[in-house]
Amino acid sequence: MDNTLPPADELVLVDRELAQLDTRRSQLLARRAWLIQVLYPPVAAAAPLRPRPPVADSTPRSAQNVLLTLGGTLLTIAAVAFTLVSWGSMGLGARATVLAVVTGAALAAPVALLRRGLVSTAEAVAALGLVLMVLDAYALHRVALPETDGLGYTAVASAVLAAAWTAYGSALSRLRIPLPVAVAAAQLPLPLGVLAAGGGSTAFAWAALLTATADAAVVLWTRPVAVRITAGAAATALGGWALLTGGWLSLVSPWSGAPLLLAGAAVTLYGAWRVPAFAVAASAVAGLAALTAVGGLLRSALPADWAVPGYVLCALALASVWRLGGGAAAGDGVPGPGGNGSAAAGGAASRGAGSDTAVLPPRGIRLGLAGAGAGVAALGLVWALPPVAAGLLGPVARTTDVWSGEHAARALTSFPATAVLVLAVALAALATLPRLWARCGALVLAWALLTALPVSFELPYAATLALQLFTTAAALWIAVRPGPLTRGLRAVTAPAGHPGAPGTDTPDPHAAPREAGATTPEAPAAASAPTAAGPAAPPVPGPGTPWAAWAPSRPRAQAPAVEPGTALGWTAYVGGLASAVSAVALALDVRGATFAALGVVLALLAGVAVLGTDARRVVSACGAVLAATGLVFAVAATAGFEDHWTALALLLVPAATAGLGSRAPRPVALAVEITGGAVGVLALGIAASRPAFLALALALSGVIAAATAVRPERRRFASWTAAVLFLLATWVRLAVWDVTTPEAYALPVTVPALAVGFLRRRRDPEASSWTAYGPGLAVTLLPSLLAAWTDPEWARPLALGVAALVVTLLGARFRLQALLVLGGAVLALDGLHELAPYVVQAVGALPRWLPPALAGLLLLAVGATYEQRLRDARRLRERLARMR
Structure with missing residues (x-):
């Protein structure tokens, strides 16, 4: 049976085996390098200790450049000296000969030098030739054309030199100096020509703008980097001067400055469209120029009070450019490393053939224009803020007496009433944006608008107070129920959690989907597996694998989300509190208004304390306590109470807070009780002028603290507070009765202290007698001992001795160290005091x-x-x- 594979299949198999061998070889080489680094670290550490060859102070090329620069500089100085000093001693023919020969030689020499490869020398000689051409132009004016106007001649000469240097640099493209110098010389003809023709600042600005436009064309359509940099710098300088001049003209002569500004804006915007790297900055400048032009025209046509609203309307219209395409057009790409890939991608997509959508500006241009509009609108809002500050802070800066019925003079009565229009227009613009920051800004502007209305329209006192209370109520209601304002919003995550930011795990939207558990050729599973040769080596990246993919994984923290309701609630709450304080301050002019304002504020803050959430409940509860305190003061003032009676009336506030604290949640209860305690301290301070009422106030405060001590969570602190208050009340009452006997002050402390110590010993037999009985005994025995030593009578020493004897015997009977030591010491000192006269008499005899x-x-x-x-x-x- 023949198992031989066909040649094509065998070739595929061989290629596959060779690829596997190459991959395995790469893995083994990487592990070998790692093992060498682990086993032989001294070799790497000792390498820097080897002697190195001496390093030259300068490279041959840098030394050559220095020599050529010095040589060219010296020749230039010689040429200038010859032109200025020795020129007049030569005849006309000699002058012409010198000009032709020297300049021609300096310009022709670089051709031969470039053929020999001496580029640096050619650059130096060419620079000398360019300087000689300038000196030739100067010499020609001094000798042949002395009557010619200097500015006009300079303009023509610079144009001729720019053209000549451009041709020269284009012919000798290896030289880097002529073309940038030609660009620099080309900046002079138009501005100097305008000045020579007697043109003013406007004509000069137009000339600068035309020159800057030519520079922009050079930047866009030339390749040498040096030429583009020179032209870009010149365009920025001249274009900036033209725009600044246009801005000044828009203030003094709008119809002269507007065309200049609009033309500059068009040129700048075109450059932003063509150069995505500068799209944001250039389009922002263009937007500011356009706003200045249009706003200046509107200012000239409108009354003076409407100038700022005109600018703001134009700015908001420009800022709406960002809304084109929903704020992020489909053509917007993903920003690359340069930061403006989106602009290029957006422009390409919008210009694509067969596109069904309208041509939209790239994202960078829209961002710059919107930023310019937003900045001008923000300046307009700053201009509109003084009425807001006057409406908010004016009542606080009181210039009349409380309840005098007189009202302080209004501030900023001459400020334009159109400030509220600026606030209203900005409010309407922000309200249309479905963003949390815009919704919060709209809420702030609505509050500012309501606060500024009384100042701008000079509303009467009653209407002003009613509007401030309405503003307070509306803001606090939104702080409790922000739901209607959160429609269309979603939680905003901090920058650490936004897609693409460090610390987030956001999939690449352009990546192809991959099944779970699938591996890729770039990440072989065997790369990180341990081998028998030793510990597991670092994973070996495959071909084309980015090194970042092999970095150790780190925990990715997700920043907490900001709930729209929370952000809007806090924004409204701060404004509501500010309006409440201002309303109460304004209401102090009239007695009835004071009661009304304090009652409304008390009801509103109490409602927020009941219906609100988080720290707003705590702050509102404290504010309600302060409003109640103000009502008590108002009632006392209306009834004609003296200070000490007012102090007793103020104790109603801590009594009420102690009762409410037993039913309120813990954070609210604690804050309310602390605020009530502060009001109680204020009451004691007011009652201090009448000691008898101070004793009564201390006693009533002690009753309140004792009632609070019934609650388990307040028992320890409140009980000690009650004891201290009762003791202070007793001492003040004794002082009022002119009691000077120390035992009268000490016994009210001793008896309760001994009772507490006795109960403590019953619960804890191991407790020390010093802790249980020491403080109580010391409070009475020590002051009595001091009084006995200065008392000439016998009753106090006798009573003290008897008491000390009893204490000593009790200490010996029950084996209590504190009683034995304190009683014995006092008994001994008291006996010594009694025997002292007799001892002195006996010693004298x-x-x-x-x-x-x-x-x-x-x-x-x-x-x-x-x-x-x-x-x-x-x-x-x-x-x-x-x-x-």
Whole structure:
């Protein structure tokens, strides 16, 4: 049986085997390189230590360029010196001969040098020839045409030189200097010719614009890079000067500046269309020029107050260019590394044969035009903001007394009323965009419009207050129920999570679908498998595989999404709070308005605290407490309360917050109670001028804190707060009664403290006596001891001694260290105080030598029994240590 394959099939089999062998060889070579790197790292580390040959300070080519540059410079200096100094000493024939010979030689020498391959030398000699041509033109004017106007002659000479240098550079294409120099010389003829003809700034600007247009044509239709760079720089400079001149003319003479600006915009826009790399910037400049032109014409035809609205309307119309094709036309490509692939792809797609859609500008051009329009519209909004600031901050900067019935003079009464029109037009434009940022911007503009209306239209006081309260109510309602404004919107993800950004896993929309588990030739499965030769080597990329595909995988974090309702709610909430503060400040002019404004604000903030979410509930609850505080102040002022009665009335606020805190959720309850506590501190500060009422206020505050301590989550803090407040109330009352006995201040602390310590010891027998009884005993015993040492009577020392004796005996009986130490120490010091006069009297009656003798005997006795006394001290310390 013959198993021989046909030649064609065998050839396919052989090619397949050879391809597999090549792949395996590549894998083995890569692993061999990796193994060598692992096994012999010192070889790679020692390589930099080998001696290197000395490096030359300069390369031969750089040295040659320096020499040629110096030589050309010296020859140029010599030619200038000859023309300016030695020219007049020669006759006419000699002059002509020198001009012809030197210039011709300098221009002809590069031809021979290029044939020999001496390009750099030819460049230097050619540069010298170009300089000589300029000197020849100067010399010709000085000798043959001295009466000719300098500007006109320079314009003609620069044109002739530009044409000659262009022809010369085109003939000798290997030279890089002549053509860029020709482009630079071509910038002078038109502007200088206009100046020579007596043209003004407008004519000069037109000449600069025409020259810039020619430069743009050179950039678009020439190949040498140096020529394009020179022409581009010249076009930017001259075109910028023309546009700036047009902008100045649009302010002083709009009908003269508009054609110039529109022509410049057309040229710039055409360049943006042809050069996608600069499409965004160039189209933005074109858009600004067009807006300046049209806006200037409108300004000249409209009243002065309508100038800014005219600019804004034109800007919004230009910004709407972005909406062509739904903001992202089908022809828009994917941006490449240059950042403007989209523009090129979009233009190509829109110009494609057989396209059924209209020709749309590329994405880069639309983006630049829209950016220019948006920037001008933003400037118009900035112009319209002063009425908003005056409407919001004017009531806060009060210049009249509270409830005086007089109103402060309005600010910005002379500001154009068309500012509200600018706000309204921008609001309408943003409201049409189905984007979250646009919806938030529209909400801000709506709030700003309502805030600016009273200032722009000089509304009366009642209407202004009503409009501010309406603005507050509308904003807070949207903060609670933003649903109607979120229609058509979706959650916005931060930049880290947008398609194509680092950290996102977005499939390539142009990639072909692939079945799960399928492998590709670029990623063989055996590339990363471990072998018997050692640990697994790094995967070996196959032919054509990008190295990024073999990088170790990293966790990709997705940025959290911003919910439209949350963004819109917070935007409206901030505006609502600002309007609420402004409305309350404005309402202080009139008593009835104050009650109305505070009541409305209290109801609105309470509603947000009940119906709202997240931190808005907490802030609104605190604001409601402050509004209630304002109402209490208003009621007290209306009733004619004195300060101390007002302070007692303010305690109603912390009492109410303590009651509400027991039913509100935890974050809201805590914030409300803290705000109520701050109001209570304010009440105590107001009552401080009348100590008797301060004691009453402290006692009532203690009652409120004690009632709050019933709640388990507030028990510890509220109970201590109540105890402190009751103690302060007692002390203030004692001070009012002129009580100076320290025990009257100390016993109200001692008794509760000992009771608490006793209960603590019952629950925890291991608790230290210092923790349970030490503070309570010290509060009474120590102040009484200090008072006893300065008391000439016998009653206090006797009572203190008896009390200290009882405490000491109780400490010895129940083995309580704190009672034994404190009671014994106070008893000893109190006894010493009582015996001190007698000791002093006895010492005074004894001979003077007896006290030193007794002291010496005592020291001898102690020294003789030192060991025994030390053991006794240790035993006493151990016994005390065993006590609680």
